Amino acid sequence: MNPACEAQNELVGDFNELDDPFFRYEYLLGLAAELPVMSDADKERSAKVEGCQSQVWMRADSNADGTLLFAFESDTLIVRGILRVMQLIYSGRTPADIVDCEFDLPVRAGLDDLFEAQRRSGMRSIASAVRAAAEVSS
Structure with missing residues (x-):
């Protein structure tokens, strides 16, 4: 099974x-506390995710093994929790695994x-940005 989908199923x-x-x-707020803080230097305009009610930044870096590492930041605690969930699901995965694993955790986990x-729309925007980063890297 796809490792990203396995991680999502576990969550x-x-x-x-x-x-x-x-x-x-x-529980989501607890996950927010686990999200590493993104440096101010990484919070460039180009890293900002559009379509979110809160401010959200995302950075995707490629590893030598072809996997992607995601860093996220937000100015809202609950969004930081969602970002940590996305990081746990998608960071360290191949672009193919990311593209093949739709982010549906909010609905399946009773969070939606x-x-x-407006917040649900923002989550879709972030998931689209993750997918787009994977598609560019593949």
């Missing part, structure tokens, strides 16, 4: 073990209902 399982939406939200439409 979906982790969220689904939490019955209460409040606990899912709390926690966010208003």
Whole structure:
């Protein structure tokens, strides 16, 4: 199976073990604390992800083995949690694995209902930026 999809399935399982939406939200905030801080130098205009309610920056770097490493940053704590989830799913994966693994965790993990439409749209924009970085690298 695709390693990115396996990572996503594992995270979906982790969220689904939490019955209460409040606990899912709390878990997401805990993941936000794990997201490494991006340096100010990396927060260039070209790294900004458009289409997000919050400010979001993304950097994708290629490894010698052909995998991509993603760095993310946001000015909003809950978005940092989503970015950490995306990092756990996609960072260290090949471009083919990234392209072949649609980001559907928010729906499958019961998080989609926690966010208003504008925030859900922003998550789709970030997922599109990750996919585009993978497509350029393949």
